[in-house]
Amino acid sequence: MILILRKGKTKIIMKHYIIAKFKENIAWKELVPGITKHFEAAKAIDGVSGVSIHTSCSDRANRFHIMIELEMTDEGLLNFDKSAVHSEWKERYGEMLEGKTIFDCE
Numbered sequence: 001m002i003l004i005l006r007k008g009k010t011k012i013i014m015k016h017y018i019i020a021k022f023k024e025n026i027a028w029k030e031l032v033p034g035i036t037k038h039f040e041a042a043k044a045i046d047g048v049s050g051v052s053i054h055t056s057c058s059d060r061a062n063r064f065h066i067m068i069e070l071e072m073t074d075e076g077l078l079n080f081d082k083s084a085v086h087s088e089w090k091e092r093y094g095e096m097l098e099g100k101t102i103f104d105c106e
Contacts, residue, residue, distance in 0.1 A: 011073045013049065016080070017103040018068040018089075026096045028065045029055070035093070039068055042085045047076020064099070077104070 022028035036053045043051055050071035056063050072080060080086055 011075075012106060013071055013073060014077065014104055014106050016070040016072055016077060017101075017105075018070075019064050019101040019103065020066050020068075020093075020097050021064040021099040022066075022096050023098045028096075031093070031096075032066065035066065035068070038089060038092075039070070039085065042070055042080060042083070045072075045076060045079050045083050045085065047073040047079050049073075049076070064101070 022031075032053065032055055039051045039053065042048050048070055050069075052069040054067040054069065056065050070076075070080065
């Protein structure tokens, strides 16, 4: 758990992970620059303080390809869920995914 002080209030910073595996016919490595640029816009969402993109170093068939890490407050998660960044991610990339996992932790 990480605590930050803002305007006299203590808020818990959480990590929100989107872990995705693309379908076999998708050249996912070519999509990474666009995905990175897309999620950089999340930093402008109130309550989101950081974005990191991690790609797999393994070509094994049973591995996921990308992990998107967002640092945010609980309020930031609500704002992210309502954001264009979130809806456009699902619109643009959703059909390309074989699987997706969402994981939140402090």
